[in-house]
Amino acid sequence: MTSEPVAPARAATPRIETTGDAAAVAACCSAVYGSPLAELLVGPSLHPGGLESTRMLLAAARLPCGARLLDAGCGLGTSARLAAAEFGLRVEAVDASAAIVARAVARDTAGEVVWSRADLLALPAADGTFDGVLSECVLSTTARGHALAELRRVLRDGGTLALSDVVTSGAAPLAIADRLLGAALCIGDAWLPGEIEDQLAEAGFTIERRWDRSETVVELVDRIESRVRLALAVARGSSLDLAGLAELAGLGSLASGGPDAARHLADDVRAAVRRGEIGYVAVIARAR
Numbered sequence: 001m002t003s004e005p006v007a008p009a010r011a012a013t014p015r016i017e018t019t020g021d022a023a024a025v026a027a028c029c030s031a032v033y034g035s036p037l038a039e040l041l042v043g044p045s046l047h048p049g050g051l052e053s054t055r056m057l058l059a060a061a062r063l064p065c066g067a068r069l070l071d072a073g074c075g076l077g078t079s080a081r082l083a084a085a086e087f088g089l090r091v092e093a094v095d096a097s098a099a100i101v102a103r104a105v106a107r108d109t110a111g112e113v114v115w116s117r118a119d120l121l122a123l124p125a126a127d128g129t130f131d132g133v134l135s136e137c138v139l140s141t142t143a144r145g146h147a148l149a150e151l152r153r154v155l156r157d158g159g160t161l162a163l164s165d166v167v168t169s170g171a172a173p174l175a176i177a178d179r180l181l182g183a184a185l186c187i188g189d190a191w192l193p194g195e196i197e198d199q200l201a202e203a204g205f206t207i208e209r210r211w212d213r214s215e216t217v218v219e220l221v222d223r224i225e226s227r228v229r230l231a232l233a234v235a236r237g238s239s240l241d242l243a244g245l246a247e248l249a250g251l252g253s254l255a256s257g258g259p260d261a262a263r264h265l266a267d268d269v270r271a272a273v274r275r276g277e278i279g280y281v282a283v284i285a286r287a288r
């Protein structure tokens, strides 16, 4: 795959807001995950369930050692490195954000993965290049019909799509879509009921397996909440200007809201998961 030069890492300045417009949601997502502060809160795996979810998904994909895998929307590259190191796959990884790709490259000390800055909507790869595609918590942040058609194009016939993403039962989660956690959890444009089945079928995939991982959203919210509390406690007990730091990282709303705002937001998400309004699913699909 041809690659664009990777620019040095630089803190992005995210606008923490989402709209129904797919481009704005994608830009917001890249900006949020481009911030080192976001990694501090979420961890190096930028999806619910972390590496355990990735291992489960790759094991279910059953790609043979040496198979070519594309990590589509790789974030910091944690999953791509795992796929190469633990599953023996030949991995290429792309992300729309040059700053994020630069950070992924810096972590790949083993040089096991080929990294590129590329948009899923126009992948710089020939038809049928890959045996498998991994896409975790990405399609909910971009124009997914178009992206799925591209993923199908670069997969060989019979290739495997291993997908995990945020689902919603309807409109309720939109109440938190314009707030930090909503953006960080890809809730702003989560998949609606039936949409995964319809869009995958339309793009030329047959779903082989689908399972629920909603409990990982609660785990992630718990972790983010406790890290926000810790950061705020440290800032209070020291001369650390957390609000200033957060502002610099473009995440001002995080610090300005204080512990109560963080708790209310986390409570909102946990309750939505309990009511079945927000969930997380894993899917294995075959390219027809």
Ligand SMILES: C[S@@+](CC[C@H](N)C(=O)[O-])C[C@H]1O[C@@H](n2cnc3c(N)ncnc32)[C@H](O)[C@@H]1O
Residues within 6 Å of the ligand: 026, 029, 030, 031, 033, 044, 045, 046, 047, 072, 073, 074, 075, 076, 077, 078, 079, 094, 095, 096, 097, 100, 118, 119, 120, 121, 135, 136, 137, 138, 141, 142, 143, 186
């Ligand atoms: C929630 S993060 C998930 C990252 C990674 N898959 C993981 O699980 O650690 C979503 C990532 O998708 C990337 N992204 C969003 N839209 C994209 C697009 N159209 N093309 C390529 N990358 C995209 C963002 O820049 C961000 O790094």
